[in-house]
Every structure is written in C-alpha cells, then in structure tokens.
Amino acid sequence: MTPSHTAESARRSAGDPPPAELRSRLLGALEGLLAHRAFDAVSVIDIIRAAGVSKASFYFYFASKQAVLAELVRQAVRRGHEAADPWVSPDAAGPSDPVEGLRQGVTDGARLWRENAGVLKAIVESWGSDDGLRALWLDQMNSFTDAAVTRIEADPEALRHLGGVDVQATAAGLTWLGERLYYLAAAGVPPFDDQTVLIDTLTNAWTATLYGRRAADGRPAGGAIVDGHEGR
Amino acid sequence: MTPSHTAESARRSAGDPPPAELRSRLLGALEGLLAHRAFDAVSVIDIIRAAGVSKASFYFYFASKQAVLAELVRQAVRRGHEAADPWVSPDAAGPSDPVEGLRQGVTDGARLWRENAGVLKAIVESWGSDDGLRALWLDQMNSFTDAAVTRIEADPEALRHLGGVDVQATAAGLTWLGERLYYLAAAGVPPFDDQTVLIDTLTNAWTATLYGRRAADGRPAGGAIVDGHEGR
DNA sequence: GCGGCGACCATACACCCAGTCTGGACTACC
DNA sequence: GGTAGTCCAGACTGGGTGTATGGTCGCCGC
Known part of the structure; x- marks a missing residue:
C-alpha cells in the first residue's frame, strides 16, 4: 500500500502548507460526510480516512468527533448571527412593515439552514446525548432568544x-x-419540506404571537411567494 | 408485577409466571433505567442485568434496545391519546370557553410528559438516529396533528x-x-422547567394562532399582571 | 417414570468503534 | 548533522452489539 500519498501529499512538502492545516482538513472532512450521512453513523475512522490524516493527529487537534462538530456549529452560527444582525437592529434599513421584517428574518434563517443543513441537522440530532454539544446548542438558542x-x-x-x-x-x-x-424541513419531513409552507408557518406564528394578526399568506399552494397584502 | 418473587429468581419456579413474562420485565427494566439515565447511555447489558434476564432471551423478545424503547413509547402515547380524547371531541362535557379547553389540553399533555418523562425524553433524543424510532415518532406526531x-x-x-x-x-x-x-421542560431547561411558564407559553401560542387573542394569564390570584422580565 | 420439548441461562465469539500509546519517518532549522 | 516538530502506521485496551452453542430446569405426553 501507500502509493506515495494519493491526495497531494499527506506530508508537508515544501514549507507551503501552514501548520494546523490538518485541523481544517478534518473540519472539512466531517462537513462533507455530514452532507450524506447522520452524525452518529460517522466514525472517527471515517473522518480521518476522508481527511487523509492519522488517528494520532486527529486526537492532537480534537478531543473527540463531538468537538469537531462543535467547531463546525460555531462557524455556522457565527455566519448566521452576522446574517441576522441587521434584522435585530430595529431601524437599520429593514422593511418598514414589521411583518415583512419578520418574514425576512425567517427567510434568512431558512437560507442559513439550507446552506449548513448537514452540520445543523447533526447538532440537533446529537445535542441530547453529549454534554458538550448540549451546552453549546442551549447557548446558541439562548443567544437567539436574547x-x-x-x-x-x-x-x-x-x-x-x-x-x-x-x-x-x-x-x-x-x-x-x-x-x-427548520430541522424538519432539512430532514424532509412534510409539510415543512416545502419552503413556502415552512416560511409561511413560521412567519405566521411570529406575527400571531407578537401582533395578533395573520401574516399575509403566501399562497394556498404552489406559486412563488408574492407578498400581496390581502386584507381577507 | 409478579408479587411473589420480586426481582430475584431469574428462573421460573412453580409454573405461576405466565410465558413472555420476561418481555414485560425487560420493558420495566428499561423504563426504570431511563428514569435516571439517557437512552444511549443504557446498554443492552444494563437492561438484562436490571431485568435479571439473559442476553439470549433479550434477543428472543426484542430485535434491539431501540425496539424496547419503541414499545414503551407506544404504550405511553396510547395512554396519552386516551387522555386527550375528550379534548378532541368538541362538545363532550369540556369547558365551554375554548381557551380554557386549550389550556386543559395543554395541561393534560404536561401531565403525560411528567408521568413518562424518561421514555419520552429518550425517544425525542433518539429518533433522529434510528430509522425505526424515527418512523414511530413521526407517526405519533402525525396522529396528534390530525x-x-x-x-x-x-x-x-x-x-x-x-x-x-x-x-x-x-x-x-x-x-x-x-x-x-415539553421536552425542554422535562430536561430542566429554563424557562420551561417552570410548569406555569410552560403551560402559559404553550396555551398562549395556541390561542394566539387560532383566535388571535391572548390566553388569560395563569395565576388567577393577584389581580394585576406582573409585567417585566423574569430573570432567566 | 421416561424421553422430548420449550423456556431459559451462561458464555464464547466475531465484529466494530473509541481513545491511548509507541515507534519511526520526514522536514526545518540551527 | 543533530535536534525538535510534525505527522503516519498500527498495536492495544476496553467496551459495545448481535449471534451461536451447549446446558439446565420443569412440564407434558406416553
């Protein structure tokens, strides 16, 4: 075996690769695996094989596969917070209609979930069975709540x-x-696998709770979201 | 169950125990373990030790520990449906005020969760990582939705x-x-670990969505509403 | 009362995985 | 050319699942 290192030299060659590059290779490997497989169907061996990294190196950079997932989640949520930031600040060029502002926030959330579906599905399915992941996810939810x-x-x-x-x-x-x-949508569970239903339902929950009025519903079925503001 | 010999005597003694009694011993053992431990921290060996049953017998009655949990969930949800049944039928001696009816249903749900906290926490934490449990739980949620x-x-x-x-x-x-x-409440996550907050919040979500009005606040005593933020 | 059968136990086994550890190889830098 | 840093290969322990085998007991038909 060992056909002179398949993917561009697992070994550091000419001083070019920065140190701790293995770390990001491991992160990328898990992220890739999560696109097609559930987190607990992924073993450490799968990760290191996908990353072309040895087991010893894995445990040098991460304490466990949960720690790798935690790092991916932090990255994804950081991007999410940046995206949601303009939504929180009240008058920062958002839509003037508060309902439209809510719909925009909900839609941004859906995009975040679409772009990080594997990682976010993994944390949601796993935070119940690992103390570190639990603390991380509760913390993230608290920050969104705040x-x-x-x-x-x-x-x-x-x-x-x-x-x-x-x-x-x-x-x-x-x-x-x-x-x-969002999780059910990412997992393909009806009726939320339909993005329109997802966004309408969530937006409606927010507006009903906060304002006691319905959001302008997208459409009973089918068409794209035309925010026609229909009275009734 | 089986008052004569409590937990001892794994062997059948005098013809009294009905066949397949081991099966219910296994169910009871897992239920007991789940009261103090997470499902995936429970091994098959733990279950058979607690039940006083051999490994071979375990695999005779159940295909896996997930199958045992599935059976416990079915039992719990069956009881839950029976409890919720009067709430679904519209005019069956329920409270006349629909909001009070909703609050009653929410409260019944909370009781169901309190009485089966271990089992229900287990399924919620595990249905994401086992196909059988996933189908079961989605099915239960669908029946509640219906x-x-x-x-x-x-x-x-x-x-x-x-x-x-x-x-x-x-x-x-x-x-x-x-x-x-309900899950967060059972897991002790604030602010829903407080039963009053849990029931008020859920009832409020239902009434706001269905009727566009707030539920009458919980605590009937006191008169004036205590506004302001509760410290998390 | 004897043989067989069914329910059950004990244990060994094959397999997989997590996490630790050792030994060795390569590179950079002094 | 030596030394330190980085990394790999793989052995090893310990624990889990699920299967297979052989033994034990009580009962039932004969």
Missing part, C-alpha cells in the same frame, strides 16, 4: 399586544419553534 | 380567524412546538 427579546422590547406594537405575557418565555418558544421547523 | 386538525375544523371561530392559512401546517407547527417545549 436577540428576539431585544427585538420585541424595541417594538411598541408587540409590547402592547403582549401585555403582561412573559416576553422571555415567548421569545424562547418562538426560537425553539424555529429550531424544530 | 387530532388538532379535526379539532380546529370543528371550531368556527378558529376557522374564521385562520382564514386561508394552511390548517394542516399550522396544526403541525403547534404539535411540534409542544413536543419541543
């Missing part, structure tokens, strides 16, 4: 409609509803 | 408020929100 609370408390109409309802708990519920529906 | 759809379509006020919104998707969303929040 952003939602900030958003709500800057919104007089929402505050008025909510009255004395617990804002923190309401925001947390909406956050977790998002986690669930 | 019940909700039936309930909604028999409710003129809800229908009027929903207008053209996709009833199926809305009902599915509310069902999955319940799954998530």
Whole structure:
C-alpha cells in the first residue's frame, strides 16, 4: 500500500502548507460526510480516512468527533448571527412593515439552514446525548432568544399586544419553534419540506404571537411567494 | 408485577409466571433505567442485568434496545391519546370557553410528559438516529396533528380567524412546538422547567394562532399582571 | 417414570468503534 | 548533522452489539 500519498501529499512538502492545516482538513472532512450521512453513523475512522490524516493527529487537534462538530456549529452560527444582525437592529434599513421584517428574518434563517443543513441537522440530532454539544446548542438558542427579546422590547406594537405575557418565555418558544421547523424541513419531513409552507408557518406564528394578526399568506399552494397584502 | 418473587429468581419456579413474562420485565427494566439515565447511555447489558434476564432471551423478545424503547413509547402515547380524547371531541362535557379547553389540553399533555418523562425524553433524543424510532415518532406526531386538525375544523371561530392559512401546517407547527417545549421542560431547561411558564407559553401560542387573542394569564390570584422580565 | 420439548441461562465469539500509546519517518532549522 | 516538530502506521485496551452453542430446569405426553 501507500502509493506515495494519493491526495497531494499527506506530508508537508515544501514549507507551503501552514501548520494546523490538518485541523481544517478534518473540519472539512466531517462537513462533507455530514452532507450524506447522520452524525452518529460517522466514525472517527471515517473522518480521518476522508481527511487523509492519522488517528494520532486527529486526537492532537480534537478531543473527540463531538468537538469537531462543535467547531463546525460555531462557524455556522457565527455566519448566521452576522446574517441576522441587521434584522435585530430595529431601524437599520429593514422593511418598514414589521411583518415583512419578520418574514425576512425567517427567510434568512431558512437560507442559513439550507446552506449548513448537514452540520445543523447533526447538532440537533446529537445535542441530547453529549454534554458538550448540549451546552453549546442551549447557548446558541439562548443567544437567539436574547436577540428576539431585544427585538420585541424595541417594538411598541408587540409590547402592547403582549401585555403582561412573559416576553422571555415567548421569545424562547418562538426560537425553539424555529429550531424544530427548520430541522424538519432539512430532514424532509412534510409539510415543512416545502419552503413556502415552512416560511409561511413560521412567519405566521411570529406575527400571531407578537401582533395578533395573520401574516399575509403566501399562497394556498404552489406559486412563488408574492407578498400581496390581502386584507381577507 | 409478579408479587411473589420480586426481582430475584431469574428462573421460573412453580409454573405461576405466565410465558413472555420476561418481555414485560425487560420493558420495566428499561423504563426504570431511563428514569435516571439517557437512552444511549443504557446498554443492552444494563437492561438484562436490571431485568435479571439473559442476553439470549433479550434477543428472543426484542430485535434491539431501540425496539424496547419503541414499545414503551407506544404504550405511553396510547395512554396519552386516551387522555386527550375528550379534548378532541368538541362538545363532550369540556369547558365551554375554548381557551380554557386549550389550556386543559395543554395541561393534560404536561401531565403525560411528567408521568413518562424518561421514555419520552429518550425517544425525542433518539429518533433522529434510528430509522425505526424515527418512523414511530413521526407517526405519533402525525396522529396528534390530525387530532388538532379535526379539532380546529370543528371550531368556527378558529376557522374564521385562520382564514386561508394552511390548517394542516399550522396544526403541525403547534404539535411540534409542544413536543419541543415539553421536552425542554422535562430536561430542566429554563424557562420551561417552570410548569406555569410552560403551560402559559404553550396555551398562549395556541390561542394566539387560532383566535388571535391572548390566553388569560395563569395565576388567577393577584389581580394585576406582573409585567417585566423574569430573570432567566 | 421416561424421553422430548420449550423456556431459559451462561458464555464464547466475531465484529466494530473509541481513545491511548509507541515507534519511526520526514522536514526545518540551527 | 543533530535536534525538535510534525505527522503516519498500527498495536492495544476496553467496551459495545448481535449471534451461536451447549446446558439446565420443569412440564407434558406416553
């Protein structure tokens, strides 16, 4: 065996590859595997084979395969927060209609999930059975909840409609509803495998909770999202 | 079960124990273990030790430990459906106020989860990584969704408020929100570890979605609503 | 009362995986 | 050319699943 290293020399050759490049190869390998397979159907051996890295090196850079996933999740969520940032700040060039603002945020979330489906599916399926992943995911959900609370408390109409309802708990519920529906969509579970249904349902939940009114529904079925603002 | 010999005597003694009694001993053993431990921290060996049953017998009655969990889930959900049955049928001596009816259903769900916390936590944490459990859980959620759809379509006020919104998707969303929040409550995640917060938040989501109004706040005592943020 | 059968136990085994550790090879730099 | 750093190959322990084998007990038909 050992046909002189298949994929461009597992060995460092001419000083070009930066140190700790193996680390990102491992990250990329797991990400790739997760595109086609569930996290706990992936073994450490699969990862190191895909990365062309030895077991010893794997355990030099990561404590476990859960740690690799955790790093991928942090990367994905960091990108997600950057995307959601303009949505949180109230008057930063967003749509003036608050319902349209919500729909925009929901749509951004759907895009984030589409672009990181493998990694996010993996964390959602695994955070229940690993303490490190659990802490990480709860932390991420808390940060999304906090952003939602900030958003709500800057919104007089929402505050008025909510009255004395617990804002923190309401925001947390909406956050977790998002986690669930995005996951089901990514997993292909009907009816949320249809992006239009997903976005309409989530948007509707937010607007009904915060404003007591329906979002303009996309369409009963089929067509693209035409946000016609229909009275009734 | 089997009052005569408690947990000792793995051997059949005097013809009293019915055949296939080992099966229920195995079910009980897993249920007991799940009260204190996560499902995937339980091995087949743990189960057979707790049940006082041999490995060979285990694999005679069940194909895997997932199959044991599946049976426990079916039992728990069957009880749950029986409990929720009066809630679905519209005029069967339930509370006249539909909001109170919803709160009752939500409260019943919370009780079901409290009484079967171990088993239900286990399925929620594991259905993502086993095909059999996945099919089972999706099926259960579908049956709850169907019940909700039936309930909604028999409710003129809800229908009027929903207008053209996709009833199926809305009902599915509310069902999955319940799954998530009940699970978080069972797992002790704030703020839903507080039963009052859990029930208020879920009830509020249902009433806001179906009727566009807030549920009457929980705690009937006190009169004035305590607004403001509860410390997480 | 004897042989067989069915329910059950004990254990060994084949296989897979996680995580640790050793030995050796290559490169860079002094 | 030596030394330190980086990496690989693979052995090894320990634990898990699921199967296969042989033995033990009580019962039932004869």
